[in-house]
Amino acid sequence: MARKPLTNPRKSASQERSRATVDALVEATARILVRDGFDKASTNRIAAEAGVSIGSLYQYYPCKEALVAAVIDRHNQDIMQVVRGAFAEVAVESVESAARKLIAVAIEAHRIDPKLHRVLAEQIPRTGRLKDVEAFNREAHTLFKGYLESHRNELRVADPGLAAFVCVTSIEALAHTAVLRNSEKLSSEAAEALIDEATRLVVGYLK
Amino acid sequence: MARKPLTNPRKSASQERSRATVDALVEATARILVRDGFDKASTNRIAAEAGVSIGSLYQYYPCKEALVAAVIDRHNQDIMQVVRGAFAEVAVESVESAARKLIAVAIEAHRIDPKLHRVLAEQIPRTGRLKDVEAFNREAHTLFKGYLESHRNELRVADPGLAAFVCVTSIEALAHTAVLRNSEKLSSEAAEALIDEATRLVVGYLK
DNA sequence: ACATAATGCGAGCGATAGCTCACAATTGTC
DNA sequence: GACAATTGTGAGCTATCGCTCGCATTATGT
Incomplete structure (x- = not known):
């Protein structure tokens, strides 16, 4: 009734x-x-x-925002599944290979649906769903911090939280910018070169 | 008539x-x-x-977009003035001090008018003025590449264009994220710590 | 078969957006 | 002071938006 x-x-x-x-x-x-x-x-x-x-x-x-939020959630789930898998896979590996794999995965994740990713990245602020995306970022951040803490002996990292912020922010920006700038795709050679450079960047920083 | x-x-x-x-x-x-x-x-x-x-x-x-574009242009001019000055000042300095100053300036530039910067960063895609902002990025990119080329003997940089992309993208993302995340301001200690870390990041990468 | 709940429909409401146009006021020129 | 160019005005047009509501259709349980 x-x-x-x-x-x-x-x-x-x-x-x-x-x-x-x-x-x-x-x-x-x-x-x-x-x-x-x-x-x-x-x-x-x-x-x-x-x-x-x-x-x-x-x-x-x-309302309209709820629909867009549903799309955002679905896309974030798709990405986080890949990212979580990568962190699990990498947990006991050396810094070099861990960094390389995580960077490769970041680029891969941005290529899941680049056009959708671009629109969402641009329009998320308007949907009031910034909180959800921040939660997603926080998870990546936490996972990375976890890796740093469990490999502290191999590294020279004073503040794992800060180091994780620096690494995650840089990797995300490099992957995001590279994928979106190059007309939604990267040639595989360019992607390899970028992965090499980004790996040097974070490995040099961490040890 | x-x-x-x-x-x-x-x-x-x-x-x-x-x-x-x-x-x-x-x-x-x-x-x-x-x-x-x-x-x-x-x-x-x-x-x-x-x-x-x-x-x-x-x-x-x-139209409405033209007005927002005018605001964007003005804000970009304000920022680029600071950035150009910094590159001029830093042209003949060592990598360490150059990197440190440029990073400090990047953070400073993001603090010129953080609330406006945030809104513009979020809404630029809708204004059709992405091209203008890309031009702005390209200038920063070119200035950085110029520095790298004129200091090539002190560095180990195979591709200055790629290295400039990696550095500028990372620095911009760190400054942007740090300023916007921390409720539009950074305590001066936190800013110092971030500058230290970011400097290590790019200096370690460049040599 | 029938009753009831679940789901689907779409004309249309009120609000607000971007924008136009006929006209008024101000300024420059002689 | 006269006349034209420049600048300023705001009621109101059209379009579209998000969204409602009364009713039609389909599925479920008995």
């Missing part, structure tokens, strides 16, 4: 049919963001692109 | 009076961007804030 049968989005979809609707909406949002940009991603347009009525959209997402 | 007396913005203001109007518009835009954010910066609001009618606004700026 629902008191407010239609107000407030229903949030959860129980049947199979509605899950498809939700997926279609998120995918349509991502597609429009990539193809037309954030400003063109109106709720009416998203609903049309998803082949769903505007009314249905508002049953599952309370 | 103007054929189109009122169509197409007049672009140039000849009298004293109209220069004041143009300045008031740019300053009002910056003020609103900082105080209320990009989305609230409607043309009607900017005109009101400037104490100017909406009609006058459209005599000098063809």
Whole structure:
């Protein structure tokens, strides 16, 4: 006996049919963001692109930001899965090979969906979802700090927190800038050269 | 004998009076961007804030983006003036002191008007003025490359262009992130510690 | 088969955006 | 003081936005 049968989005979809609707909406949002940009991603347009009525959209997402946030979350999950895997793989390796692998993975992660990544990076501030991305950054930061602490004997690092900030920020910026500047792709030779340089940068700094 | 007396913005203001109007518009835009954010910066609001009618606004700026672009240009000029000065000052200094000064200046430059810088950094993609900012980056890049080439004997740098990319990108990201993350300011001790670390990072990489 | 809940629909509302245009006021020139 | 150029004005147009709501359709349970 629902008191407010239609107000407030229903949030959860129980049947199979509605899950498809939700997926279609998120995918349509991502597609429009990539193809037309954030400003063109109106709720009416998203609903049309998803082949769903505007009314249905508002049953599952309370506002436009919520839709973009869903896209952001999905993209972040995709990236963090790769990053977490890399840190696990690298935990007991030497600084050189660990740094090299992590840098390679950072570049790889930025290439998962570069056009979407670019739009999201540009538009995240407007969605109020900065907090989520900061949480993501904090996790990368924490993972890196963990590595530094467990390899402290091989390194000369006074403050692992600060060192992790310096390394993560630099690696992220290099990967981000390189991928976005070079028209959404890097030639494999250029990528190799960049990995070499970035590895020298952080290894030289850490020991 | 103007054929189109009122169509197409007049672009140039000849009298004293109209220069004041143009300045008031740019300053009002910056003020609103900082105080209320990009989305609230409607043309009607900017005109009101400037104490100017909406009609006058459209005599000098063809659209909202042009106004924001004017703010961006002004801010970039402010920053580049500091940066150019630093490179001139540092041209004949050792790598250590050069790197240290440039890093300090990068942080300083980000502190010129952090709130405006943040808004602009977030909203530049929407203004179509990415090209201008890329030109700005390219200049920093070129200046750094020039330093590396003229100090090649003291360094071990195979590709000055690539090395400049690595250094400029890292320094910019560290300064940017540090200034924006720490609620628009850095304690002077924290800034010193960051300068020390960043200096070690780039000096260790360059030689 | 029927009742009930879950899901889907889309015309249209109010708000606000960017922007135009016919006109008023000010300034420069003689 | 007269006349034209320059500059300033703001009501209001059109377009689009986010979003609502009453109702239609589909699925579930019995």
